[in-house]
Amino acid sequence: MATLFMYLGAAILLILIPGPDLIFAVTQGITNGRKAGVYTAAGLALGNTVHTLAAALGLSIIVKTSPLLFTLFKIAGALYLFNLAYKSLKHRKITLVVNEGEKKGEMTLLRRGLIMNILNPKVAIFFLTFLPQFVNYDYGVVPMQMLVLGLIFIVLTALIFGALAYFAGAFSSKFLEKPRVQEGANIAAGVIFVGLGMKLLTTAP
Template identity: 60%
Template sequence: MFDVATLVLFISTSIILIIIPGPDLVFTITQGMTNGRRAGITTAMGLSLGNIVHTLAAALGLSLIIKTSVVAFTIFKSLGAIYLFYLAFKAIKHRKELININSPKNNDSKGLFLRGLLMNILNPKVAIFYLTFLPQFVNYKSANVPLQMCILGLIFIILTAIVFSLLGYFSGIFRDRLLKKPRFSEYMNITAAVIFIGLGVKLITTKI
């Protein structure tokens, strides 16, 4: 279903995208810093599990697009590529902006988990990202495209849970990186822009 090269590329790209400073990562770090390591890990679990909804939606959506027509798929990948180029533009434009990492106290583990879960599920940007990111690593010559999407989504969820949990646990280290070394965030955003451009080109050249 997947060759080794595709899986290695998917996993390495996923890890880089996961650690790029964004709302979810910053929220995880702030909870770890202000409310303790347990709070950071709990938040990470909520944010990670929210991706299950997006994985299933992306798998169903891609399946319907492919079944509709080649024209529909062409429109889909063109719009998806434009969105990825837009993300690259934003990453470059805002690469030097300082990150606000302040957070109010909140020691309710259940509340943090649910907040993280809802933050992810209700974020339309995450849904669009899933629908543009996962399809690029699908083998369209093989059967069970939705199953492939679900497997890729599961891998991404596991990676997110591991990375975010580590960030939540060692939040002090990453907080210093983000605040005391602003160029770290700048470099990560530039890296993100390069990846988004690459993904956009890859998506627009994908054939079924």
């Protein structure tokens, strides 16, 4: 339960960090209305199912194949997370601005959000490095644990993105365009990424 609560806290904080997906959902909420924003958020969240399946299968193969491969995976994953931390801290003062987008129908936006998420290689790499932090290898059934963790992340993404896209106007002006809020979010992200990287290095199969 302690690991689960830690996972929930980390997942919520990372989902709240302003990024391309969140900006896209909020933009559609502002431009096309609340319903469109929710559909966009749903599409972005559903795209994570593909990354969850890929991460679960990939980690399972790595663990079963070779201890050396697992060690290399840990090192590569940790370096990726440290790089994310560096970028978050380096660009912590950059202000993101939400502009109006194109007028689109709800189903079109759902498909666009889905495809946008699936085709983003950074999301795939993130899932492969983030989810294993919270897998208990003593319990076995690694793919199932990954799928459950991925499902929780998908539900949280849909709920948080959906809520923020629904209240897009108020949210964007009070959060996304506030330099101090964004700087604090980026610093928090950097700290989380460093912690995850260190945890990954100490993970044993």
